[in-house]
Amino acid sequence: MKAFLVTGHFADPRKEQPFSIEMAAEDETAVREKVLSTIGSRHKMKRWQITITAVEELPADKVESHLVKYQIGA
Numbered sequence: 001m002k003a004f005l006v007t008g009h010f011a012d013p014r015k016e017q018p019f020s021i022e023m024a025a026e027d028e029t030a031v032r033e034k035v036l037s038t039i040g041s042r043h044k045m046k047r048w049q050i051t052i053t054a055v056e057e058l059p060a061d062k063v064e065s066h067l068v069k070y071q072i073g074a
Contacts, residue, residue: 001072003063004031008052010045017043022063024071028055 001024009016019039025031032055036047060074 001026003058003060003068003072003074004052006035006057008029008035008050009053010039010043010051011049012043017035021059022058022065024068028057031055049064053057 003022003024005020005022007018007020009018013018019044021035021038023031023038025028032052036050037053039045039050040047060069060072063069063072063074
């Protein structure tokens with residue numbers, strides 16, 4: 001597993017809500033799917049309402065989330 005930092009925004013009815021989330025996944029495609037699923041379920045958004053602007057792979061020493069550290073084995 002690798003750690004990724006995903007940034008983007010989603011269309012809240014009042015304004016654009018930015019997000020930045022760390023996640024662990026096998027590759028970029030899997031992490032994009034995971035982010036769409038997670039944000040969609042947390043905020044009741046459809047996939048077309050969520051825009052991912054950047055996906056960066058993070059080195060293990062830069063990961064802040066304890067859950068992601070555990071998942072990547074750091």
